[in-house]
Amino acid sequence: xxxxxxxxxxxxxxxxxxxxxxxxxxxxxxxxxxxxxxxxxxxxxxxxxxxxxxxxxxxxxxxxxxxxxxxxxxxxxxxxxxxxxxxxxxxxxxxxxxxxxxxxxxxxxxxxxxxxxxxxxxxxxxxxxxxxxxxxxxxxxxxxxxxxxxxxxxxxxxxxxxxxxxxxxxxxxxxxxxxxxxxxxxxxxxxxxxxxxxxxxxxxxxxxxxxxxxxxxxxxxxxxxxxxxxxxxxxxxxxxxxxxxxxxxxxxxxxxxxxxxxxxxxxxxxxxxxxxxxxxxxxxxxxxxxxxxxxxxxxxxxxxxxxxxxxxxxxxxxxxxxxxxxxxxxxxxxxxxxxxxxxxxxxxxxxxxxxxxxxxxxxxxxxxxxxxxxxxxxxxxxx
Numbered sequence: 001x002x003x004x005x006x007x008x009x010x011x012x013x014x015x016x017x018x019x020x021x022x023x024x025x026x027x028x029x030x031x032x033x034x035x036x037x038x039x040x041x042x043x044x045x046x047x048x049x050x051x052x053x054x055x056x057x058x059x060x061x062x063x064x065x066x067x068x069x070x071x072x073x074x075x076x077x078x079x080x081x082x083x084x085x086x087x088x089x090x091x092x093x094x095x096x097x098x099x100x101x102x103x104x105x106x107x108x109x110x111x112x113x114x115x116x117x118x119x120x121x122x123x124x125x126x127x128x129x130x131x132x133x134x135x136x137x138x139x140x141x142x143x144x145x146x147x148x149x150x151x152x153x154x155x156x157x158x159x160x161x162x163x164x165x166x167x168x169x170x171x172x173x174x175x176x177x178x179x180x181x182x183x184x185x186x187x188x189x190x191x192x193x194x195x196x197x198x199x200x201x202x203x204x205x206x207x208x209x210x211x212x213x214x215x216x217x218x219x220x221x222x223x224x225x226x227x228x229x230x231x232x233x234x235x236x237x238x239x240x241x242x243x244x245x246x247x248x249x250x251x252x253x254x255x256x257x258x259x260x261x262x263x264x265x266x267x268x269x270x271x272x273x274x275x276x277x278x279x280x281x282x283x284x285x286x287x288x289x290x291x292x293x294x295x296x297x298x299x300x301x302x303x304x305x306x307x308x309x310x311x312x313x314x315x316x317x318x319x320x321x322x323x324x325x326x327x328x329x330x331x332x333x334x335x336x337x338x339x340x341x342x343x344x345x346x347x348x349x350x351x352x353x354x355x356x357x358x359x360x361x362x363x364x365x366x367x368x369x370x371x372x373x374x375x376x377x378x379x380x381x382x383x
Contacts, residue, residue: 015063020094020117021055021070022109023047023077030055031113032062033121042110047076052083069094069120071112073129081129092120093129130257135234139227140254146223153216160187160209168199171206184210238348242316243308243341248301255298256349266346273298275338290335302338302345309337 015034022029026047032040040062045051059065071094073081084091094116105111119125132140160183164175174190175183187210192203224246231250232239238249255272256263263269270276274294280287309316316337323333 016066017059017063018066018117018121019059019068020113020115020120021068021077021080022112022116023070023072023075023080024109025076027109028055028077028080029109029113030059031110031117032059033114033117034063035066035121037118037121039114042113044109047079049083052080055080056084056087056089065089067092067120069116069125070129071096071116074132078132082133085131091129092125093127094119094125128259128262130262131259132257134258135230136253136256136258139230139234139250142223142227142230143250143254146220146227149216149219149223153213153220156209156213156216157184160184160206160213163202163206163209167202167206171199171202184213186210188214235348238345241305241344241348242313243305244345248305251297251301252345252349255295256346260346260349263346266343269346269349270339270342273302273338273342275299275302275335275342277335277339299338302341303334305341306334306337309341310334 017040018033018035020031020033024047028045028047028051029042030045031042034040043055043058045055045058056065059068067090068084069092070077070081070084073091073093081091097112097115101115116125130136164172164183175186178186187206190203190207190210192200192207195201195204227250228246231246231253234253235249238244238252239246252273256269260269263272267276271291272294274291274296276291276294277288278291280289310320311317319337320330320333323336324330328336
């Protein structure tokens, strides 16, 4: 049975209340606050559809639910988020409590639920969580599987290489002069026979690892075909941008989510990707520093797009030449380009209803990047 703690005081069904939820694997802990910040009640609910329904009806028994602050909406709270959204309640994403606050007031599930509700009530938490109900969620799931297969394939390839280096000479002679897939295919076709000495044991190990590598490669190829179709369908103009591929476009889509309009501007998207410089001015010093937060995978995707454009995109190459002549370092130039690419990509992730979608061949314009350079020219020299 769900446990409940009722706090003394009268409860009016006409009042607005704010709910905070601390999510876990088996049990969610909810707290209800009135508009003055008074705790009305706390209660535990199982992480099932019945538990979600009990939480919603229980919260509404104290009044009109204005907002629900949900901690962990992308993990343990994903199921509850979907239920509450379908139920018609407004859900706000809440970050975990600050560590200094936890040291001061302690840490329990009930305290965390109350903190989530207070963060929403005070306006400190205002973010809209990802809906996770359309193409981008499909892309995210497939990318998780692909990332795991890639790591396992790289590990298997490394193990094949290390075994060949230390293998007996007869075994090394079989793959001498071969590399890449040719070496893998030869190893996969080995016939060790009875394992009776180090050479036959090494052949058996090489065959096992090589066949694992080929199976993982086939799995990656299959996932890539599905990802290419999904990413192209979700953002065809994004994929058409110079330097943007299926992998980088997929990562930017996952970062923005199925509801990219939750990001109120391209500046918010740049901040989410960790490419928006942070003011660090004092007195007569006017400068910005590097933002080390945000989604680092999205930041890496922008970095890869920048590298491709610097090598293969003529307008970007011209811009790099001009900025280098002005005394900017390569790191500073890349930060300027990453900031511009984030702005350009955002228009293709979330085109405004009143705006026409940008044409597929949109390219980097040197002057447009230059207008933003004043925000990034004086950043730290560390990438």
